Amino acid sequence: MKLLQTSVLASALALAAAAGAPSPAHAVDALELVNATLDQASDLAALPRQQVQLKRPPFVHDHDQVAKGGPKVVQFTLPIVEEEIVIDGEGTKMHAMTFGGSIPGPLMVVHEGDYVEVTLVNLASNAMPHNIDFHAATGALGGGDLTVIQPGEEVTLRWKATRPGTFVYHCAPGGPMTPWHVVAGMHGTIMVLPRDGLKDGDGKPLRYDRAYYVGETEFYIPRDANGNFKSYASHAESLPDTLAAMKGLVPSHIVFNGAVGALAGDNAMTSKVGETLLLVHSQANRDTRPHLIGGHGDYVWEEGKFNNAPLKDLETWFIRGGSAGAALYTFHQPGLHVYLNHNLIEAVLLGAAAHIKVDGDKWNHDLMTTPSPVGAIKPDTDLSLPVAK
Incomplete structure (x- = not known):
């Protein structure tokens, strides 16, 4: 609580200084104002508390689609991990900054x-200060103003989930550090479900059998004079070249879940014919265009906000930079489905693609079949199209 008071006080003094007020003379008044504000917080002693064990994406922790009982305090612990990672099959390395590793x-x-009660832990082995900004939260830069912590520190932030939908969270330490931390990996999503669950445009309930989370990130790996990707001994050493690459706005990689092929092959997402999948997709920085090859978006909250009626039967949907969206699809055919960013250059050449393996015993030939098998072109076949007159 003392850290919260100090952070709020610092923010209040900064705002006062920006407004031209003599902040030192009013420090005591500002602290009293902070204390009075804290006293106005809801008394949550009577509310149940739920500690949640988070899961590594694309997987999602266990949760109820329809709330049981009244509001509760949901507690998460989120460690910050700085580490070097490999981001493609060529062995390209970068110094990543992550929530939860x-x-x-x-x-x-x-x-x-x-x-929502999040304990943010900046591990002592890290090199830099960090914080967290929840787009779903109200006030104090989404919590970023209250959660700046140095290596070896932790802070707990509590905020009320007042708007249903999918919302990005990210690190926002200020200045050029904010975009750098984001494209180095420090972003995620929180999903605030309506208490009575998801609904279609007519108010009928919608449910899903499985949920997956795909987070899209663009990386800016600097190149040497010969065009080869460079590697560095530390985050600090990489910073000048990385900032220069970022200013060019030309990503070296655009990936799902941290690396090229991270959700392909043996790491593919899975489902079954007849199952309904919820796909949550975020991009904290750039626009993207998710598409499911061989499938559709049965119901899509393109803007990620569940108070709005979902769009139906989309082939490709649009996720704005700095936001998250959600889509429901029920599978009708077995086999491999490719889920990608339908800027095909970004998907095929830069890495923004994933696989979904769908199990099923029977192929539905009514939906698709080959009445004529592959064979040689018949001789003397006229393939010209008639000219309209």
């Missing part, structure tokens, strides 16, 4: 009206 950070799920 993964890119993206884990998906958190609560219900509208719940209180």
Whole structure:
């Protein structure tokens, strides 16, 4: 609580200074104002508390789709991990900054009206200060103003989930450090479900059998004079070249879940014919265009906000930079489905693609079949198209 008071006080004094007020003379008044504000916080002693064990994306922790009982305090612990990672099959390395040791950070799920209580831990082995900004939260830069912590420190932030939907969270230490920390991996999503669950445009309930979280990230790996990707001994050493590469706005990689092929092959997402999948997709920095090859978006919250009616039957949907969206699809055919960013240059050449392996015993020939097998072109076949007159 003392750290919270100090952080709020610092923010109040900074705002006062920006407004031209003589902040030192008003420090005592500002502290009294902070204390009075804290006294106004809801008394949550009577609310149940739920400690959640987060899962590494694309997986999502266990949760109820329809809330049971009234609001509760949902508690998460989120360690910050700085580490060198390999981001493609060529062995390209970068110094990543992560929430929870993964890119993206884990998906958190609560219900509208719940209180989110996140303990952010900046490991002593890290080199830099960090914080967290929740787009779903109200005030204090989404919590970023209250959560700046140095290596070896931790802080607990509590905020009320008042708006249902999918929302990005990310590190925002200020200045050029904010975009650098984000494209180095420090972003994730929180999903605030309506208390009575998801609904279609007519108010009918929608449910899903499985949920996956895909976080899209673009990396800016500097190159040497010969065009080869460079590696560095530390985050600090990489910073000048990385900032220069970022200013060019030309990513070296655009990936799902931290690396090229991270969700392909043996790491593919899985489902079954007849199952309904919820796909949550975020991009903290750039626009993207998710598409499911061989499938559709049955119901899509393109803007990620569950108070709005979902769009239906989309082929490709649009996720704005700095936001997260959600899509439901029920599989009708077995086999490999490719889920990608339908800027095909970014998907095929830069890495923004994933696989979904769908199990099923029977192929539905009514939906698709080959009445004529592959064979040589018949001789003397006229393939010209008639000219309209």
